[in-house]
Ligand SMILES: Nc1ncnc2c1ncn2[C@@H]1O[C@H](COP(=O)(O)OP(=O)(O)OP(=O)(O)O)[C@@H](O)[C@H]1O
């Protein structure tokens with residue numbers, strides 16, 4: 049259960065908008081629902097949904113929401129507002145045009161649900177245009193500075209675990225080594241948590257070097273002592289495409305016969321877990337309270353179980369590092 053902030057409303061807003069941006073994540077829908085319902089129930093008269101992230105904003109692809117338009121979405125994966133990556137939004141003049149679109153519609157504030165990139169766009173937008181923005185961390189990557197958790201991370205981890213538990217069955221039957229690639233271009237949060245929870249023999253993350261030779265040695269020793277040679281290596285996809293294939297190739301060169309399974313976008317789909325629904329609902333409700341309390345240019349996030357506000361400037365200038373102690377558990381629990 050999250051500890052919620054106690055805030056006093058000091059401002060009135062008549063009209064606000066919501067968008068989802070970057071890779072979708074399970075829990076974006078309950079976040080949209082929470083923002084919409086909390087806005088109406090806090091006296092905001094008009095709520096708009098912007099389609100396809102910043103792309104819909106610059107193309108004026110905006111619709112009116114009602115309290116009923118978010119009925120029956122709390123359990124649905126994806127985002128009913130759709131999501132996109134919009135490179136044009138990186139141009140300052142495009143952001144000015146976007147502000148005019150909001151002003152012409154009488155929209156006074158914007159809620160942005162997305163990852164670190166989306167938070168960068170949100171900060172620049174409010175800084176340059178003066179339109180208040182509140183961000184919500186919505187990404188399976190859990191790589192947003194200032195928040196211990198992000199909407200969608202828990203579901204993605206559970207989805208990967210469900211798949212790996214199945215892979216483990218066939219790996220054991222055939223005494224095979226499997227390389228399972230999980231998402232995370234720049235960060236190993238998913239890989240670390242999944243690796244610990246599935247009992248992986250090794251976890252490869254972009255943050256740290258890995259020692260394949262040592263792994264091969266361990267596998268050879270296990271085979272020699274009759275413990276079999278099945279196993280799971282969890283690999284975060286990393287920046288350079290093909291990392292998992294390269295590791296497989298190196299393993300083959302050292303006498304292993306690994307199989308590869310790339311979990312890919314199934315990690316971004318599916319019904320949000322109870323944890324992510326709670327997180328999205330609490331963050332959505334709190335985001336509206338922060339706006340009415342006069343906050344701007346912040347992201348709502350979680351710090352040691354409490355919902356907190358984090359300046360967007362901090363979110364976009366800091367880096368969230370992987371906890372080394374947590375990562376070390378991946379090796380500490382080996383046979
Ligand atoms: N430097 C920037 N300036 C303005 N807008 C940006 C900037 N970086 C990202 N954005 C906007 O945010 C969008 C989403 O960013 P990005 O593709 O990095 O995904 P994300 O929000 O980090 O989500 P995820 O990593 O979970 O997929 C971009 O397509 C762009 O519209």
Ligand SMILES: O=P(O)(O)OC[C@H]1O[C@](O)(CO)[C@@H](O)[C@@H]1O
Pocket residue numbers: 070071072187188189231232233234285316
């Ligand atoms: O296929 P897409 O949409 O470009 O997204 C892939 C990237 O998005 C993320 O899934 C986050 O949403 C990253 O982990 C991954 O690298």
Ligand SMILES: [Mg+2]
Pocket residue numbers: 070163164165187189
């Ligand atoms: Mg990102």
